Amino acid sequence: MLSLTDSEKKILDAAKKVFEKQGYTGARMQHIADEAGISKASLHYYFRSKENLFERIFDETMSDFMELVSTWSDEKEHWEEKLRNFIHQFFDFLKTKSLLFILGEINRNPDLLLSRRKKSKPKAKFISYFENLQEAGKLKSSNMYVVYIFMHSLCAYPVLNAGLFQMTTGMNNHDFEVFMKNYPDTVADLLINALKRGLN
């Protein structure tokens, strides 16, 4: 766990901001340097290349995500509350946009995942958690792959396209904020209901 200097943090924050908004190919090193308030040469002094900078952000984000996903291991809470809590945390994490950024890049270049594939498969924990409940008779029969994809879609897409949804629905800022604030619970309610009812 190597600690970062202030300059490195400042640069990484700036880089995240620019990468997330412009994508990898759209991001400009000069723009990142400006955002961090340093020269382009300094930027290269700290992170040799654009690709290197990207890798740092990629690994950092992936690591944070894995940590979030790992919460599906401990079995203390009731599954309903566990799911609701996870959705809230997942939603907060998505709002930082960094996960959506790297998922977009993986989409363009799947090798990013294949080459760095850690042993951890994010789906395994979620799906096996609910499949276990199901086999124990505590849940109606459902295709847990569907539940997994539903949850991801319902959480990620509205964050990804928040601006677009606000425009196309014509909501004003206040209404939209209220909407987004309640949204995680709305998703949780739907999924809990679907799991109780059974889903295929």
Place this chain on the structure above:
Amino acid sequence: MLSLTDSEKKILDAAKKVFEKQGYTGARMQHIADEAGISKASLHYYFRSKENLFERIFDETMSDFMELVSTWSDEKEHWEEKLRNFIHQFFDFLKTKSLLFILGEINRNPDLLLSRRKKSKPKAKFISYFENLQEAGKLKSSNMYVVYIFMHSLCAYPVLNAGLFQMTTGMNNHDFEVFMKNYPDTVADLLINALKRGLN
């Protein structure tokens, strides 16, 4: 309704392909020319600039999308079948990726929508259709903005991240194809059920 020459069609297809995969900034004119089997100079002969080429694709895709959305006007079918049919059509349209591409670009540059905003608001038709049913007492009370966003998310995100989902769930090609084939009905079932039950 101006007809396109073979060359123009060939170029537009190639451009869509490259734009959809690489994004606007990532797409290279040379790459598009190669994909169309012509020289870069020829590409510029037909479509003066990269931006011009993008605008053509943008407008064409938006137009197709508006046509799809307009089906919420005629009131012949029962709402359940209407919704199910729409989801199937929407899903097929999404699979061409062109809509997802332009939505992504709008996300990066909202002016794209603001400047070309046609009077037609895509949300209006969907939402007012179901709000009318609701007021007529044929549906439990629901926040139709939620339903609208749920439908979009459930349809779009799995198409956008199909490759990623296949990898992270570890499904093989065959299983995944079957899954995707059944998926639109799964979404339809969920939304119909939610609408019957009421959703907030």
Place this chain on the structure above:
DNA sequence: AATTGGTTTGACCAAATGGTCAGCAAAAGT
């Protein structure tokens, strides 16, 4: 055969972009 109009391209250009480097400034040792 010659002319005309549209089509195609290799060669080229200017600007943008990722990256390097010698050198300066400011701490940090000694």
Place this chain on the structure above:
DNA sequence: ACTTTTGCTGACCATTTGGTCAAACCAATT
């Protein structure tokens, strides 16, 4: 005080990229 290490930058470089253009090509028309 001096040397050394570290942080930082302006100027510069090589390559990429969108875009241009004169010349060649090719069918249809005269």
